[in-house]
Every structure is written in C-alpha cells, then in structure tokens.
Amino acid sequence: MTVHSAAEKAPDKRARILSAAERIFARHGFFAAKVADVAKEAGVADGTIYLYFKSKDDLLISVFERRMEQVNSQLRAATGKLAPKQQLVAFVRTYLQLVHDEPAAAEVLTIELRQSSKFMKEYANPQFADFLRMLGGIIAAGQDAGDFDDAIPSHVVARLIFGMLDELALAWVLGRANFGAGAPGTRPKKFDIVRAADWALALVTTGLVRKETSP
Amino acid sequence: MTVHSAAEKAPDKRARILSAAERIFARHGFFAAKVADVAKEAGVADGTIYLYFKSKDDLLISVFERRMEQVNSQLRAATGKLAPKQQLVAFVRTYLQLVHDEPAAAEVLTIELRQSSKFMKEYANPQFADFLRMLGGIIAAGQDAGDFDDAIPSHVVARLIFGMLDELALAWVLGRANFGAGAPGTRPKKFDIVRAADWALALVTTGLVRKETSP
Amino acid sequence: MTVHSAAEKAPDKRARILSAAERIFARHGFFAAKVADVAKEAGVADGTIYLYFKSKDDLLISVFERRMEQVNSQLRAATGKLAPKQQLVAFVRTYLQLVHDEPAAAEVLTIELRQSSKFMKEYANPQFADFLRMLGGIIAAGQDAGDFDDAIPSHVVARLIFGMLDELALAWVLGRANFGAGAPGTRPKKFDIVRAADWALALVTTGLVRKETSP
Amino acid sequence: MTVHSAAEKAPDKRARILSAAERIFARHGFFAAKVADVAKEAGVADGTIYLYFKSKDDLLISVFERRMEQVNSQLRAATGKLAPKQQLVAFVRTYLQLVHDEPAAAEVLTIELRQSSKFMKEYANPQFADFLRMLGGIIAAGQDAGDFDDAIPSHVVARLIFGMLDELALAWVLGRANFGAGAPGTRPKKFDIVRAADWALALVTTGLVRKETSP
DNA sequence: GATGAATGAGGCTTCATTCAT
DNA sequence: GATGAATGAAGCCTCATTCAT
Numbered sequence A, B, C, D: 001m002t003v004h005s006a007a008e009k010a011p012d013k014r015a016r017i018l019s020a021a022e023r024i025f026a027r028h029g030f031f032a033a034k035v036a037d038v039a040k041e042a043g044v045a046d047g048t049i050y051l052y053f054k055s056k057d058d059l060l061i062s063v064f065e066r067r068m069e070q071v072n073s074q075l076r077a078a079t080g081k082l083a084p085k086q087q088l089v090a091f092v093r094t095y096l097q098l099v100h101d102e103p104a105a106a107e108v109l110t111i112e113l114r115q116s117s118k119f120m121k122e123y124a125n126p127q128f129a130d131f132l133r134m135l136g137g138i139i140a141a142g143q144d145a146g147d148f149d150d151a152i153p154s155h156v157v158a159r160l161i162f163g164m165l166d167e168l169a170l171a172w173v174l175g176r177a178n179f180g181a182g183a184p185g186t187r188p189k190k191f192d193i194v195r196a197a198d199w200a201l202a203l204v205t206t207g208l209v210r211k212e213t214s215p
Numbered sequence E: 001g002a003t004g005a006a007t008g009a010g011g012c013t014t015c016a017t018t019c020a021t
Numbered sequence F: 001g002a003t004g005a006a007t008g009a010a011g012c013c014t015c016a017t018t019c020a021t
Helices: A013-028 A035-042 A046-052 A056-079 A084-101 A103-119 A126-144 A154-174 A193-208 B013-028 B035-042 B046-052 B056-079 B084-101 B103-119 B126-144 B154-174 B193-208 C013-028 C035-042 C046-052 C056-079 C084-101 C103-119 C126-144 C154-174 C193-208 D013-028 D035-042 D046-052 D056-079 D084-101 D103-119 D126-144 D154-174 D193-208
Strands: none
Touching: A013 A035, A013 A046, A013 A056, A013 A103, A035 A046, A035 A056, A056 A084, A056 A103, A056 A126, A084 A103, A084 A126, A084 A154, A084 A193, A103 A154, A103 B103, A126 A154, A154 A193, A154 B154, A154 B193, A193 B154, A193 B193, B013 B035, B013 B046, B013 B056, B013 B103, B035 B046, B035 B056, B056 B084, B056 B103, B056 B126, B084 B103, B084 B126, B084 B154, B084 B193, B103 B154, B126 B154, B154 B193, C013 C035, C013 C046, C013 C056, C013 C103, C035 C046, C035 C056, C056 C084, C056 C103, C056 C126, C084 C103, C084 C126, C084 C154, C084 C193, C103 C154, C103 D103, C126 C154, C154 C193, C154 D154, C154 D193, C193 D154, C193 D193, D013 D035, D013 D046, D013 D056, D013 D103, D035 D046, D035 D056, D056 D084, D056 D103, D056 D126, D084 D103, D084 D126, D084 D154, D084 D193, D103 D154, D126 D154, D154 D193
16 A cells, blocks of 8 residues: 555565575575575565575575676776776775675675586676676786786786685685784684785785886 | 405505595585495495594595695695795695696585585684695795795785685686687687696796895 | 456456366366466466365366366257167267367366365265266166166166276377277377267177067 | 394385385375375385385386286286186176275276376386286187177277276275165265176176177 | 465475494 | 495475465
8 A cells, every 4th residue: 555665565575585595695505504594584485585586596696696796896886997007906905895895795705606616517607707807807908008917818817816815705704814913822803804905916916017127 | 254354355445435525525516415425436335434434524524634634745745945935836836736636636625625614613624724834834934034025924925825726726627717728719628727837926926026126 | 447348358257267277287187287377378367266266176176067067968968859779879979079079178077087086075076976867867768668778777887888988088088099090000199089989889789789689 | 133023124115115105095195195104104214215216206106017017917817718708707807806805906096097197198007008908808819709799999898898897996996886775865885896897797798799699 | 356476384305324234 | 344224304395375455
C-alpha cells in the first residue's frame, strides 16, 4: 500500500543477498559457509537465494563480479587523467585503501577467488582480467612515456605488482603479520595497510623509474 | 602378523600417503578431494590413512609441512654462503625452479595453503614462517652490508617478494597467463617460469640496489 | 478491475488449466510435473491454479474426472441403443479411437490413474466405476439375451476387457510395441491401435459368443 | 569371531535392501517412499544403500529386475514341458498365484513398473520383454500345433492376456473389486485371485481353442 | 480475481571417520 | 598394523503453496 515501504521490503534483494554472501564467505570461507547461513544473514528464506542465483557456486561468482566491478570502477576513477607515475601511485594506494575499507570483500577476493580459479577453470573472470589490463596499461603508458624502464613486459610487471598487493592484503586480512612496531612476543597486530602502500610503491617504483644517473 | 622385513612391506607408507595426497589435492583441490581418492592413489585402504594422520585436515597440514621443509632446505642449500645479492638471485631462481619441477606441490602450496591459513587459524604454519624469515634475513643482510636500500623493513620486503613469486607460481600453475610472445588469438601457453625469475629479480633488485648516482 | 466482458477474458480459465495439466502430466508424469509448468502452459500465474484447485492432487483428480466424463459420454453415445453384441464392438472401437485421438489424455489415464488409485485410496473415482459399470452392463445384457456365455460374472468380464484395452493403450502410448509388420531389426513403430480393436474383439468375442455347435 | 553370526550380520545385505525397498515401495509408492524409510526397514544406515545402488532410481530398477527374474523362472518351471494348452493354463495360474503369494511384489510390478516405463524410457526392462516373449511363445506353439486360432498374431494375444492378468492383479492388490459374493453395500473384500485365473482362462481359451463345430 | 515473489519443509546424496575382523 | 564395509550427520536444492499487492 505505502509506496515507500520499499526500503525494507526488497529494494534490492539480490544486492542484499550478495552482501550477505560476501560477509559469510569471508567469515567462514566458501566451502564451510552454508547457504542457509547466507540466507539468514540476508534475512531471506533459503529458497529465495535460488530465485536470484542458480547455485552456491553461482553466488560466489556473482560476489566476485559485483565486487571486482566496483573495485575496477573506483580504480578507474582514482587514476583518472594522471600521468603514469601518478596513476601507479593512485592505483596502489586506492587498492589498498579499498582493502582497508572493505575487509570482508578483501578476504573473499584474496582467498576465495584463488580457489575458485582452480575449480571453475571454465569461469573466465573477465573482471579480474580487466583489473590486470588496467594496471598493465598504466605501466605500458609509463614505458612509452619513458618514465618506466621497459625491460620487463608491462603485463608481467602488472602481475608482479598485483602479487605484492595481493599478499599485502592477505597478510593484513589474516592479521598475522606485524609490520611496524609491536614488541616481540606481542600478539600480531594488524599493520597499517594504507601506509604499506608506500612501501610497495617504493620497492617497485625505484626500480621502474629510469635513473638518469649518468656516467 | 607377518614380520618378515617389515621395512620392505611399507618402505614408507606415510610418505606414500603424503605424496598421493599432494597429487590429489593438486588435482581436485582440498575440499573436492576425497579421502578415499587419496587412499586409492596411495594404494592403501581408506582406514589406513587414519593410522598415520588424525584427520583430513591433518593430512593437508602434513603435506604442507613436508613440502615446505623440503623447499626450505633446498633454498638454504642454494643460497649457501653467498653474498646477499647473490643469495637473493639464488633464492628466487631456486624457488621458481622448484615450482617448475614439482607443479603438484606448487599447486597445493599456492592455492590450498592460502585457504588453510584461513580455516585453521590455530595452525601457525611454522615452516612458512621460516621461509619468510630466510628471505627476510637475506634482505636484512644486504641492507646491513649496504647492498640494499633499507628504507623498507626487511620483513616487508620479504613479504612483497613472496607475493610476486607466489603470483608468478599461481599464474603458471593455472596456465592462464601468456607471458612472452604468442601470436594474438593464440591459446595461452604456459610461459617459462624459470625465465620469469629474472624479471622478478630485475624489478626488485633494481629497486633495492642502492644507485651510485654518479661515479 | 476491468469488467468489460469478463467472459472474453477467461473463456474458461479452469478448462484451460485442466487441458494444460493434462498435457504436462502426460509429458512428464504427475510427480515430475511442476505446478509452475502447468501454469506456464496454461498461460496463468502459479497462484491462479490455486483459485480453481485445492492442490496439485486435486488438479490431477479433476483432470481424471473431466476426461472420464467425456470418455463415458462418448461411449454412451456410441453404444446407444444397439444390441449387446454391437454395443461391445462399438465400445471397444470407440475407446481405442479416443485413445488414438487424444494421446495425452490416454497417457494420463493409463499411467497416472493407476498411480493415483494407490496414493489416494480415499479417492473413489466414481467415473471409472461408471465406465466399468457401463461395460459390465453391456456384457450382462448380452448374457441375459443369450448372446454371451454367462459362465463368468459380467463385472469380471468387464474388468478383463478393460485390462486388455488398457494394456493396448499403454503399449501404444509408450510406442514400444510393434504389432503388425515391421522388418526384423526395424525400430518399433506405433502400431495401428484402431485396428487392434478388432483383435481384442476377436479374442474376447469368440469366447463370449455361445457356439451353436451344429446346424 | 564366530563364523556363523553371518545370519544376522550381512548374509546378503543387498538382498535385504531389495526386499525392504520392495515392501516400502509397495506401501507408499516409489515417489512417496523415502530412501531413509527403506534403510530403516532394511536395518541399515541410509548411506549403506548407496554402497549397493547408485540412486533411488537404480534401486527401483533393481527391485524390478530381481523380481521379474524370479517370476520368469517360476513361470518357466511351471510351464515346463507341457502341451501349449496346458502351458497356458499353468502360466496364468502360476502368475496369479505369485501375485497372491507376494502381494508387495505384485503391487510394485503392477503399479510402479508402469510409471517407470514412462520416466525411464531409456530403461529397456529386458525381463519384462522376456515375460511377454515366453507368453507369446506359448501362444505361437499352440497356433502351430493347431490348438489355437491363429487369426491374431501371437504377440498381440500375449499382450492382451497380460493386460487381463495385470488388471486382475491390480484390482486384487488395491482391494477394491469385489468379485464373487459380498452383499451389496458390503465393504469390498479381496476376491479370490487364484480362482479368478480360471475366469480369465475361460474367457481367453474358449476364444483361442479352435472349435471343431463342423459345418 | 490474478499475480508471482517468497517461503521453508524435506529428501537425496556425499563422504569423513570408525571399528570389527 | 591393515582393511574396507558401514555409518549417519549434514547440506544443497526443489517445489507446492501462500499472500501482499
């Protein structure tokens, strides 16, 4: 009757399920997670999930896709019209900032995506390909501009950088690493992943930037 | 009952089970793998596995530990008494060579280890800690020797480098990436992961090596 | 809301649902058939079915009843005011002709009716009782008239004849039997069920007709 | 330890499951029957059933096959080396005797077999083909011997006779018919199916036997 | 009346683990 | 120690039915 009960009815039930799934998958891992848990977290009946997703697998894939789309679009926005060197800085910082702001998403992308690539070899994961292409494009642009050394193929560089970021995200998400202070023996405390961005950049950049050292 | 040279009967049943498990886990992934499949691959009865391992989880952990021990000892042997810079080269090359020589092991370490860190938060994985410590030690030694820039904490560098190597291993194991040539449209072919070692080294090293900016 | 000529909107929604159900039940069988499929076939919403039928079971029963009523009335029309011997001929021929003309109906009556008698022991199926009574009546009349041997109770004869017809219908509907020609090795082709009527009649009749053993 | 605890351990667990399934399917019908019920009836765990049968469907098919084999072999034994006319008598009487002795089996064969032929069109049911072939062979032999009229193809006669027997079995199994006495209004009482054999024979035989009526 | 999204009970099946031999 | 048949808990998914619109 009321036209705006929408907010609590089903403004986007599909989105609610996706978010719930992301949290549950992050909490328990995909395999240990039960569809019923996702349903409860989303506040819907078990069967409702199957109105929006074909299977539990499909649900996982959809979580990936929605999240990677967001990540990609935020990265695109952040790197905007900058010069390659600035783009790289922005890319790395933004990515790790997103990890920091959405730990559940990070956990799923970091841990479950890897699993799934294995099981679902048929699943191409176009969003992740986009991610790598964007990063590779930045590198290639920098190489073309003469800002970056071009001894290494840009897409290899992209993958290597992604490896760093992914590992940083994993370590942070699992809360094991204790980068920075922390007296020895202290329980591992989450390090500041946003600050870690600059370390990663330092490692990479100093290598990529051509040093006009001159002889 | 039979006593005659037990040593011949089960030269090492435990080892056979571990190898079988590694192959099966690599082939199907830990969750999809069935204990019965491992038993069949090992040529033992299902129940026999439980004489050597407490549970399927324990089996996975044991696979990790045995393999990481081997990896660590081979890395230790390879890096031997070299200077830090040479140690780093040897470390990276040896690691990727091992990935190349034991793809099943690589698949398990690359994909399943990550999962397991999540599920078995209680499982400290000391071997992996050793791995990181070894790599960190090389970096720290290089920093102390003045060979490497010390702006980044050595253990952070270690993790970043591991991230690169891990991603390289993953891409190679899944056979998706097509680093190197390959006519466009060509089906992705496994790139030469051993050669990729030098790319990773180039990226990292050039950044770590202090540049004597002038003569 | 719309009132304009309701008769046009739903000329007979109930009938449409029944026809759709008959086709769907014939196609998939009652248990495998989904109410949603029936709804789609009928061009109505799932819920609409429950405005006309109490349950899926009720829908099946209604299909039976509507169809058996038709069958019975057509049989009654066909047997009309004939002499018993002619009535029997007409009954058998008409029944098998109906099977031929409405295979979906035949499939449901032949296969599902049998199931349902089991599950719905409470469901008396009065139409089928009528069917048997009509056939039994013809036999009894023939016996009374001295045309048929009366060694066997008429209702037993009726059931035996029905058994023949039912089996003929089943074999035809499932398309398995290959009565008539067909080179050996030939894929079973539907036999001519209408012609089969005369075989059934021959078998029965020659037995029922009292033989005047001599002139 | 004891060698003969066999009787209660697992003399033939597969057979026990088949018998249990037959009873449960007869009692509830295949679709309404739960695998768990079969397991309980058989005195095994749910999972045990899947050690012997691939699926619930496979269980049903196996019930058919085991039972039809028995039926066929008993029919073969009973019809032995008789003359065709005697074989037919023996066939019909034996079949209905079996129905009488094993009502659960009869219920499954009569009701579920029909369903299943529909769902499992791929399932050829060779035993039932044998059954029909045996009956057809008897008829054909009688026709060759000049005992039976050969106006109707023997396999058609076989099917017609089977139809009668099947219907008789069904009526008896469902306990609806009230052949024989029973005051009107009396609750339907199972008729004597063994005696009914002679009615069926009378109907058929008198038709099949060539009457040397002379001109 | 009509709709169709939502419900949630319930069943088939899998598979890690046990234990009698 | 070794076996492998048996166990039974547990989860994904289906689908008849409901009810707010």
